[in-house]
Amino acid sequence: xxxxxxxxxxxxxxxxxxxLSCAASGFALSSYSMNWVRQAPGKxxxxxxxxxxxxxxxxxxDSVKGRFTISRDNAKNxxxxxxxxxxxxxTAVYYCARHDYGAYGGYWGQGxxxxxxx
Amino acid sequence: EIVLTQSPGTxxxxxxxxxxxxxxxxxxxxxxxxxxxxQKPGRAPRFLIYGxxxxxxxxxxxxxxxxxxxxxxxxxxxxxxxxxxxxxxxxYDRSPYTFGQGTKLEIK
Numbered sequence: 001x002x003x004x005x006x007x008x009x010x011x012x013x014x015x016x017x018x019x020l021s022c023a024a025s026g027f028a029l030s031s032y033s034m035n036w037v038r039q040a041p042g043k044x045x046x047x048x049x050x051x052x053x054x055x056x057x058x059x060x061x062d063s064v065k066g067r068f069t070i071s072r073d074n075a076k077n078x079x080x081x082x083x084x085x086x087x088x089x090x091t092a093v094y095y096c097a098r099h100d101y102g103a104y105g106g107y108w109g110q111g112x113x114x115x116x117x118x
Numbered sequence: 119e120i121v122l123t124q125s126p127g128t129x130x131x132x133x134x135x136x137x138x139x140x141x142x143x144x145x146x147x148x149x150x151x152x153x154x155x156x157q158k159p160g161r162a163p164r165f166l167i168y169g170x171x172x173x174x175x176x177x178x179x180x181x182x183x184x185x186x187x188x189x190x191x192x193x194x195x196x197x198x199x200x201x202x203x204x205x206x207x208x209x210y211d212r213s214p215y216t217f218g219q220g221t222k223l224e225i226k
Contacts, residue, residue: 037217044206044218044220045155045208047216050213059215062214095162095163099210101168101169102168103174103175104175105165105174106155106165106168106174108163
């Protein structure tokens with residue numbers, strides 16, 4: 001069974017850092033590109049970052065460029081999001097999602113909550 | 119950067135009726151790389167439609183997608199109470215993989 005489990009969320013002060021993890025099981029992470037998507041409280045979905053399965057190619061939303069870094073460790077079957085210089089507006093549930101838009105695609109984790117507040 | 123605009127913002131319909139949700143892109147979405155999701159409160163989004171019109175595995179045939187270029191539609195025929203949710207479209211042809219702002223569907 002394919003599963004994605006995020007962890008590492010919590011309360012952090014503005015300007016602080018946090019590292020999110022996404023543990024994949026039931027499939028080889030190395031075969032898939034991955035995304036981080038976030039959702040602020042009561043708001044819609046916002047795509048945050050993408051990493052390809054090889055090379056890798058990295059893309060970021062303008063709102064996080066230069067502050068967030070997406071990475072992967074295929075040996076550990078894990079995806080990461082390093083978040084630096086955090087702002088109040090980064091408060092959200094962060095989801096990892098497989099970049100897989102086929103008949104059997106669309107796998108998302110359950111999300112981890114990040115609260116940026118003093 | 120492509121902007122996806124969904125309409126209406128909120129839709130209130132009765133069971134058995136048909137819902138028509140729109141997603142309009144500010145520029146053409148290549149090869150109809152457009153997906154639809156359903157999200158219920160406190161839950162992760164559920165993948166419904168890919169390639170603008172193909173249903174993901176396990177999605178009831180009451181859900182159908184159509185459109186190309188800049189205009190896309192999600193239709194839900196024969197609404198059921200469990201269809202109450204927020205629906206999002208997303209482009210996945212190239213970065214940024216933008217989402218629309220969502221349409222809230224209420225079942226009376």
